[in-house]
Amino acid sequence: xxxxxxxxxxxxxxxxxxxxxxxxxxxxxxxxxxxxxxxxxxxxxxxxxxxxxxxxxxxxxxxxxxxxxxxxxxxxxxxxxxxxxxxxxxxxxxxxxxxxxxxxxxxxxxxxxxxxxxxxxxxxxxxxxxxxxxxxxxxxxxxxxxxxxxxxxxxxxxxxxxxxxxxxxxxxxxxxxxxxxxxxxxxxxxxxxxxxxxxxxxxxxxxxxxxxxxxxxxxxxx
Amino acid sequence: xxxxxxxxxxxxxxxxxxxxxxxxxxxxxxxxxxxxxxxxxxxxxxxxxxxxxxxxxxxxxxxxxxxxxxxxxxxxxxxxxxxxxxxxxxxxxxxxxxxxxxxxxxxxxxxxxxxxxxxxxxxxxxxxxxxxxxxxxxxxxxxxxxxxxxxxxxxxxxxxxxxxxxx
Numbered sequence: 001x002x003x004x005x006x007x008x009x010x011x012x013x014x015x016x017x018x019x020x021x022x023x024x025x026x027x028x029x030x031x032x033x034x035x036x037x038x039x040x041x042x043x044x045x046x047x048x049x050x051x052x053x054x055x056x057x058x059x060x061x062x063x064x065x066x067x068x069x070x071x072x073x074x075x076x077x078x079x080x081x082x083x084x085x086x087x088x089x090x091x092x093x094x095x096x097x098x099x100x101x102x103x104x105x106x107x108x109x110x111x112x113x114x115x116x117x118x119x120x121x122x123x124x125x126x127x128x129x130x131x132x133x134x135x136x137x138x139x140x141x142x143x144x145x146x147x148x149x150x151x152x153x154x155x156x157x158x159x160x161x162x163x164x165x166x167x168x169x170x171x172x173x174x175x176x177x178x179x180x181x182x183x184x185x186x187x188x189x190x191x192x193x194x195x196x197x198x199x200x201x202x203x204x205x206x207x208x209x210x211x212x213x214x215x216x217x218x219x220x221x222x
Numbered sequence: 223x224x225x226x227x228x229x230x231x232x233x234x235x236x237x238x239x240x241x242x243x244x245x246x247x248x249x250x251x252x253x254x255x256x257x258x259x260x261x262x263x264x265x266x267x268x269x270x271x272x273x274x275x276x277x278x279x280x281x282x283x284x285x286x287x288x289x290x291x292x293x294x295x296x297x298x299x300x301x302x303x304x305x306x307x308x309x310x311x312x313x314x315x316x317x318x319x320x321x322x323x324x325x326x327x328x329x330x331x332x333x334x335x336x337x338x339x340x341x342x343x344x345x346x347x348x349x350x351x352x353x354x355x356x357x358x359x360x361x362x363x364x365x366x367x368x369x370x371x372x373x374x375x376x377x378x379x380x381x382x383x384x385x386x387x388x389x
Contacts, residue, residue, distance in 0.1 A: 073313035180331040
């Protein structure tokens with residue numbers, strides 16, 4: 001298998017998508033039969049570089065952060081360009097990684113349906129989409145342990161992939177869970193959200209000298 | 223009403239709609255997104271954590287944000303391409319993040335972000351292909367807060383006008 005991993009995050013550094021793709025790649029490195037190549041859209045590769053990489057590989061996984069319930073515009077442009085050259089996608093295996101901060105799996109569901117449709121239109125084979133919430137803070141961790149649930153889950157998906165050359169739908173479903181918040185957890189979730197806002201977002205603001213009050217600025221109010 | 227139309231390719235199809243809105247004494251501004259310089263969001267979080275509400279990229283987007291916040295209604299107009307909106311419109315939508323605050327909130331059964339501005343315009347999408355728009359509806363419906371947010375150029379003109387101008 002010739003595997004191409006495309007990181008569709010616009011971030012040059014501190015990319016959560018990069019961390020997840022690396023976690024996916026790690027168990028594959030020992031398999032001589034799988035040679036992963038990685039391209040990062042943040043490094044602004046030329047169209048020629050991207051198209052050549054697609055041409056040379058038979059399995060493509062595109063990872064991206066969720067922007068407005070879907071892929072960032074840079075990834076949309078990539079997909080539009082790939083579709084123009086769809087002869088190079090025929091029978092190739094294509095899968096995706098969709099990651100974001102919100103914890104529920106449902107946020108990735110709508111775009112997953114479109115990605116499935118897009119691959120079908122391209123003539124490629126859809127492997128599935130790895131959907132994972134709760135990924136906002138990954139790049140902020142000092143050390144990312146293999147035992148971290150997000151990394152552990154990705155490793156399992158990668159190990160299955162290395163054997164079967166596709167994604168296990170059961171592993172994907174477990175990894176994306178919980179799909180939504182249950183009513184009975186409402187009070188608890190509101191507490192957790194308060195803590196996240198205080199210990200994560202407020203902390204980041206303060207590090208930039210922005211107070212909570214200042215963070216609510218409305219510069220375009222007339 | 224102050225109506226902002228952000229068009230990424232419907233062009234001539236919009237002329238009769240704009241004409242009728244003008245005769246009804248609405249203030250209509252139309253911005254052709256293909257003529258604007260709108261760079262892609264770089265995910266720097268400046269608009270949330272450094273210069274709250276303000277994007278660090280200097281292009282045509284700040285003036286669009288200003289018009290967006292001032293408007294009573296915003297119409298996002300786009301042809302449907304391979305079941306999705308144009309990249310130009312998606313770039314613009316991605317650059318609307320300064321209108322949100324980073325703080326999380328619980329919206330019914332899932333997380334969302336807190337609003338920055340008290341009053342936001344009613345948002346509608348105007349597309350040219352009703353048949354192939356189901357993915358657009360599924361993806362963008364949660365971001366729009368009212369029903370009937372999707373309009374089609376094949377709809378009767380009075381329906382389009384009514385949906386845009388109804389309170």
